[in-house]
Amino acid sequence: MNYRPTEDIDADPASGSPLALEIRGISKSFGRFPALNNVSLHARDKEFLALLGPSGSGKTTLLRVLAGLERPDAGEVRFAGEDFLSLPVRRRRVGMVFQHYALFRHMTVAQNIAFGLTVRPRRERPSKSETADRVADLLSLVQLDGLGGRFPAQLSGGQRQRVALARALAIEPSLLLLDEPFGALDAQVRRELRRWLREVHDRAGVTTVFVTHDQEEALDLADRVAILKDGELRQLGAPNEVYAAPADAFVYDFLGAACRLPGVVEGRRLTVADWETQAPADAPQGRVEVFFRPDEVMFAPLDGAGLAGEVKAVAVRGPDVRIECLIEGRLFELESRGAVVPNGVAPGLALRVKPLKPKIYAAKA
Amino acid sequence: MSDQAILPRGLGAPLGAGGAGVGGRPRRAPWVAHSILPGFGLSLGITLVYLGAIVVLPLTALALRPWELGLDGVWRALTAPRVAAAFRLSFGLSALAALLNAPLGLLIGWTLTRYSFPGRRIMDALVDLPFALPTAVAGIALTAIYAPTAPLGHFAARFGIKTAFSPLGIFIALVFIGLPFVVRSVQPVLQELDREVEEAATTLGANAFQRAVRVILPTLAPALISGVSLAFARAVGEYGSVIFIAGNMPMRTEIAPLIIVMKLEQYDYAGAAAVGLAMVVIAFGSLLLINGLQLFLARRGRV
Amino acid sequence: MTAVGRPFSQTRLPGFAPLLVIASATVMTVLVLLPLFVVFSDAFSKGIGHYLAAITEPDAVSAMKLTLLVAAIAVPLNAVFGIAAAWCIARFEFRGKGVLLTLIDLPFSMSPVVSGLVWVLLFGAQGWFGTWLIDHDVKIIFATTGLVLATILVTFPFVARELIPLMQDQGSDEEAAALTLGAGGFTTFWRITLPNIRWALLYGVLLCNARAMGEFGAVSVVSGHIRGLTTTLPLHVEVLYNDYDFVGAFAAASLLASLGLVTLVLKTGLEWRHSGELSANRRH
Numbered sequence: 001m002n003y004r005p006t007e008d009i010d011a012d013p014a015s016g017s018p019l020a021l022e023i024r025g026i027s028k029s030f031g032r033f034p035a036l037n038n039v040s041l042h043a044r045d046k047e048f049l050a051l052l053g054p055s056g057s058g059k060t061t062l063l064r065v066l067a068g069l070e071r072p073d074a075g076e077v078r079f080a081g082e083d084f085l086s087l088p089v090r091r092r093r094v095g096m097v098f099q100h101y102a103l104f105r106h107m108t109v110a111q112n113i114a115f116g117l118t119v120r121p122r123r124e125r126p127s128k129s130e131t132a133d134r135v136a137d138l139l140s141l142v143q144l145d146g147l148g149g150r151f152p153a154q155l156s157g158g159q160r161q162r163v164a165l166a167r168a169l170a171i172e173p174s175l176l177l178l179d180e181p182f183g184a185l186d187a188q189v190r191r192e193l194r195r196w197l198r199e200v201h202d203r204a205g206v207t208t209v210f211v212t213h214d215q216e217e218a219l220d221l222a223d224r225v226a227i228l229k230d231g232e233l234r235q236l237g238a239p240n241e242v243y244a245a246p247a248d249a250f251v252y253d254f255l256g257a258a259c260r261l262p263g264v265v266e267g268r269r270l271t272v273a274d275w276e277t278q279a280p281a282d283a284p285q286g287r288v289e290v291f292f293r294p295d296e297v298m299f300a301p302l303d304g305a306g307l308a309g310e311v312k313a314v315a316v317r318g319p320d321v322r323i324e325c326l327i328e329g330r331l332f333e334l335e336s337r338g339a340v341v342p343n344g345v346a347p348g349l350a351l352r353v354k355p356l357k358p359k360i361y362a363a364k365a
Numbered sequence: 366m367s368d369q370a371i372l373p374r375g376l377g378a379p380l381g382a383g384g385a386g387v388g389g390r391p392r393r394a395p396w397v398a399h400s401i402l403p404g405f406g407l408s409l410g411i412t413l414v415y416l417g418a419i420v421v422l423p424l425t426a427l428a429l430r431p432w433e434l435g436l437d438g439v440w441r442a443l444t445a446p447r448v449a450a451a452f453r454l455s456f457g458l459s460a461l462a463a464l465l466n467a468p469l470g471l472l473i474g475w476t477l478t479r480y481s482f483p484g485r486r487i488m489d490a491l492v493d494l495p496f497a498l499p500t501a502v503a504g505i506a507l508t509a510i511y512a513p514t515a516p517l518g519h520f521a522a523r524f525g526i527k528t529a530f531s532p533l534g535i536f537i538a539l540v541f542i543g544l545p546f547v548v549r550s551v552q553p554v555l556q557e558l559d560r561e562v563e564e565a566a567t568t569l570g571a572n573a574f575q576r577a578v579r580v581i582l583p584t585l586a587p588a589l590i591s592g593v594s595l596a597f598a599r600a601v602g603e604y605g606s607v608i609f610i611a612g613n614m615p616m617r618t619e620i621a622p623l624i625i626v627m628k629l630e631q632y633d634y635a636g637a638a639a640v641g642l643a644m645v646v647i648a649f650g651s652l653l654l655i656n657g658l659q660l661f662l663a664r665r666g667r668v
Numbered sequence: 669m670t671a672v673g674r675p676f677s678q679t680r681l682p683g684f685a686p687l688l689v690i691a692s693a694t695v696m697t698v699l700v701l702l703p704l705f706v707v708f709s710d711a712f713s714k715g716i717g718h719y720l721a722a723i724t725e726p727d728a729v730s731a732m733k734l735t736l737l738v739a740a741i742a743v744p745l746n747a748v749f750g751i752a753a754a755w756c757i758a759r760f761e762f763r764g765k766g767v768l769l770t771l772i773d774l775p776f777s778m779s780p781v782v783s784g785l786v787w788v789l790l791f792g793a794q795g796w797f798g799t800w801l802i803d804h805d806v807k808i809i810f811a812t813t814g815l816v817l818a819t820i821l822v823t824f825p826f827v828a829r830e831l832i833p834l835m836q837d838q839g840s841d842e843e844a845a846a847l848t849l850g851a852g853g854f855t856t857f858w859r860i861t862l863p864n865i866r867w868a869l870l871y872g873v874l875l876c877n878a879r880a881m882g883e884f885g886a887v888s889v890v891s892g893h894i895r896g897l898t899t900t901l902p903l904h905v906e907v908l909y910n911d912y913d914f915v916g917a918f919a920a921a922s923l924l925a926s927l928g929l930v931t932l933v934l935k936t937g938l939e940w941r942h943s944g945e946l947s948a949n950r951r952h
């Protein structure tokens with residue numbers, strides 16, 4: 001299954017805000033390895049767009065195409081109506097934050113941030129004092145006041161990341177590109193910087209595209225998420241949309257913990273093991289795969305509806321209860337929110353597990 | 366450029382997935398990959414012109430010149446007794462010196478990385494002295510030390526050993542210039558040698574000797590071989606530090622590079638080129654051979 | 669010998685470490701330090717007056733000047749080549765790179781005498797261009813040009829070999845960042861690349877210069893040993909030595925040895941202070 005946006009991408013009735021970035025039919029291969037295959041997507045003005053995918057999905061390549069660091073084999077990129085591909089990197093005015101920051105190691109933090117201003121042609125170059133003011137503003141925006149004289153090697157990972165962002169923002173970019181901005185940071189710092197990055201984005205009023213392999217990050221941060229795999233776009237939509245209605249099995253699996261069982265659809269009838277239920281009207285026919293989230297289940301006694309299972313172990317883990325349950329000979333790790341063990345659930349007991357929102361995808365041939 | 370960019374993929378490339386024969390590749394990669402960085406043409410241009418003028422043109426002359434003697438003549442030039450003796454001396458002594466440098470270099474490399482003692486850093490820096498000292502300076506200094514009239518040479522002479530103006534003198538000079546190659550090759554490997562591996566061997570009951578021979582030496586082998594081969598290559602071509610101490614007696618202490626100088630003085634360009642070419646070919650060939658051996662050992666070490 | 673930093677090597681054989689240290693020190697002293705000592709002791713063996721006279725004698729002075737001149741031409745040319753070669757090899761992917769690298773390495777495995785010989789084969793009286801040069805009254809062999817060419821051939825890998833691995837290690841992210849920030853190609857090179865490689869460049873130039881000033885074999889072949897005209901300092905040493913003017917020879921040699929020592933000190937200083945900005949896998 002290959003999801004393609006079917007909506008008319010020239011106008012967006014929902015928000016009414018103009019399109020900023022249009023990517024059409026981008027393909028790029030490295031030697032024989034196709035990194036991107038006919039990818040089309042778009043971003044609205046001032047939108048925060050996440051490119052999400054596992055490694056090798058082409059997301060970074062796509063970002064580098066936008067920055068001008070990579071030239072696509074085919075396709076078109078327009079930004080604010082302008083043909084972006086015909087512009088050299090330095091004229092695109094994109095603020096790029098590199099995965100490993102690419103800070104200039106021989107320059108101080110302030111010199112790093114000022115670099116984009118000092119390399120402008122003499123006529124457009126701000127005066128020394130203007131540059132200094134701008135650097136000071138940016139330093140306080142990224143909460144690094146007073147650290148302008150340090151060298152990159154003297155900073156922590158999180159601080160370097162913020163310098164890289166300040167440096168990218170200094171040129172007042174119309175498009176901000178972030179390549180795995182939190183990739184090299186530990187979980188604690190990641191979570192702190194995430195909210196803050198969103199605030200910076202909102203305040204700076206730029207269109208932002210960022211690459212991540214962390215679905216939680218993408219869903220938490222972005223206005224819309226583009227999910228890529230093997231160089232192809234699988235789905236594009238708002239976080240709640242894609243989470244609620246994954247376009248295919250891969251997207252479902254990638255966006256969160258998933259339980260999977262084989263089943264059969266005949267007409268409007270879905271059969272999974274000994275459980276029969278009604279299938280949605282648009283469900284594929286024949287052999288299917290049924291997915292459900294481990295926390296979207298209801299436990300019922302044996303005479304109720306659902307998949308027959310046997311509880312193997314129960315453990316309270318902080319706010320959740322983990323229930324290991326044997327269904328159809330496979331062990332599933334189910335979750336129940338709230339630190340209370342649901343009624344009728346105890347090791348050794350047989351019961352029924354009823355998926356609340358099962359998703360049905362055609363089985364792979 | 367965009368008209369080129371929006372061409373559909375594979376247009377103009379042969380259809381069908383890579384069959385055999387010419388044009389089997391579905392997409393012929395350009396000889397230089399696209400990059401956003403500027404200056405490729407300029408820098409490659411400078412590099413090619415410079416390499417062409419400084420290396421390729423002169424070496425072409427070296428490769429072509431001998432053959433005006435004919436295959437026969439080249440063979441005769443190389444196998445003339447005096448020339449053959451010089452080759453034997455140069456390659457034989459170079460190999461011996463490189464081999465002695467292996468234990469010496471290991472000893473010094475080991476001491477420098479494993480122990481801290483007063484003057485360690487100075488000793489470390491001095492290892493490079495044979496690199497830094499111009500060869501002619503090393504040559505006359507070594508001669509002054511080992512000449513029969515000098516203290517060390519005199520001392521050796523009391524035991525009937527002739528040092529300077531004998532193959533032994535050449536050998537000493539070759540050990541001198543080869544030492545840094547071995548030390549500098551093994552030093553980084555010794556430094557990065559995983560202490561835990563050694564400690565594991567110790568906990569498994571290996572004694573110091575067993576650890577050295579069964580754990581450290583195999584890890585070190587590729588670097589050691591590379592250092593020894595570099596020392597060898599340098600020694601074969603060495604001129605300045607050898608020429609003074611050698612005494613340059615025909616058939617006994619004439620080194621191969623000296624034969625070249627001699628032939629040039631007799632305006633025997635082709636003969637000189639023949640000897641020079643042979644030296645380059647043999648040196649390069651043995652380096653290739655040693656590289657192969659090193660690769661083999663490195664691959665075995667990885668398993 | 670108190671010594672011995674890391675404890676476990678010594679735990680079993682306490683007497684072993686000092687033994688190895690003493691053995692190493694002995695090898696270093698006899699093999700490496702003694703020659704250095706002899707240079708200076710022989711140079712001053714007849715007093716400072718003799719020494720000063722020997723190094724201020726006209727032939728010695730002209731040899732020094734010639735040595736400086738040759739290095740002043742060869743080293744900058746090799747530095748420019750080294751930067752250009754490193755830029756195209758470390759920053760671009762193209763076919764034939766391996767061949768380029770081999771060609772750059774080649775002089776390291778060539779005898780210096782061969783490095784001199786090849787120029788005689790080209791420009792000597794019976795060389796490829798010999799007749800043409802004689803007809804046009806151009807002198808290369810037995811002249812400064814020949815010395816420069818031979819020196820360039822012997823010393824040209826130093827800068828390139830130092831820069832290529834370093835620039836490959838550093839990658840081109842910083843340059844790409846500069847371009848996205850609006851910098852042009854030249855600005856990027858001048859303000860990002862060059863500062864990042866400056867210590868390695870200095871290191872390479874240092875080694876290149878030391879070898880250029882100290883080269884003997886290659887220049888000896890092309891020089892013709894014309895006193896006061898084509899004798900560089902190392903050749904001057906040889907000439908005096910063969911004339912049995914040992915004090916003169918060692919006096920001149922002491923200048924070269926000092927050059928070597930200064931190089932060693934600067935090189936070691938660079939290694940201590942800027943080890944992170946030099947290339948790790950170094951070959952001499």
